[in-house]
Amino acid sequence: MAARAVTQVMHMYLRSTRFSHLPNCFLAAQLKISYLRFYTSRHNDSTETIQKPENTVLLNNLTVLGVDIKMARRRQPGVFRKVITNEEAVAEFLKNKGANRQTIASIISRYPRAITRSYCHLEERWRLWRSIFKTDSEIINVIQRSPESYFRSSDNENLEKNISFLCSLGLTSKDLHRILTTAPRTFSNRLELNKQMVKYLQDLCVSLCDQNPDDFVKRIITKNAYILIRSIKRIKTNVDFFTEALKLSNSELTKLLQGHGAEVLDLSSDYMKRNFKNTSEQLQSLGCTPEEVKKFFIDYPPAFYASFEKISIKIDCLLESEINIKQLLKKPRILEFSVDNLKNRIEELERLGYDFRKHGVTILDSSRRRFEAKLEKLTEGE
């Protein structure tokens, strides 16, 4: 009853002020306060606790913007109880940068805290992102994909420091562009966290007796744009796992990490271990020696990445076509092609009576255009 009375008084106050047209932020905030509605939430025992109320003006505004209130509330309920928010400014800002209504609604639905950022803050952050991106639409694309990356941090100074730190590592603007596109979270990390990862990689390089830690780090980051959003713990576990599972020497590990291995570093360790175990078991059951298995993974680290199920299907598919497992070991890259692609190619070749035992499997390891050109020649030769 008391709550209802309070609400009525507030509505009266609102009616008396809402048409005054004062373009003043303070007044806008007051309006929101005046709209506050109290509600109670039930607990298991009979006592009823009064929670801080949700801001109904905010709810209305978000509804008008087309925001999925249910989704947003589930994600960040606290935002709905804030008295002062900037949803209109944020929407306006995004609109000015080229986002359409649907995009804006989706962004706020997925990262409601976005509406607590001020117009000034957003302008500044945008300016910093634009120092890396050429156009506004590139940024919109990233935000659309991952609203959290852009809005999670309120610290523009930290962002600026991250940019100069990454530049100081010798990364080019092209590298930064790639990192911000594919792993935007990197730039919202605390500078200190990014520094720690770089330090870890430098130390690793030194421990491997390599002379040039700076090049080493640069190379790993350019090979794997995601590295800075992984935990040091994860990278360390994976490096240790590489070394142990493949019994690598320092120089072998250095080579691996700066090649395909860098891409594989950010896999979750359990996943990688599982894949390694399953795939090596399958290869050994097909008659490969442990040395051959080791060589297979060193030559083709993406095997850690590919799910065992997929690799297994592909291997079966090759064996069915009288392709020897040792031929695969010589050309592991044919596993990079999708199951469908591989199947189609084998089918077409078999139709032409292609003898894999005689000619090997290299024909499978080519781009679509090259493969089709070869196929055409084979057809002509018939």
Next chain:
DNA sequence: CCAACCGGGGTCTGCCATAGTA
């Protein structure tokens, strides 16, 4: 001329836990 080698390009968030803060 062509097979073999090799590097590069695309793409990757949405959720949870928690220390810190107002």
Next chain:
DNA sequence: TACTATGGCAGACCCCGGTTGG
């Protein structure tokens, strides 16, 4: 004490073509 800022986790390939050496 509620809320924010931030760290961390699981998830899990495919394809193209330039260059080079025989």
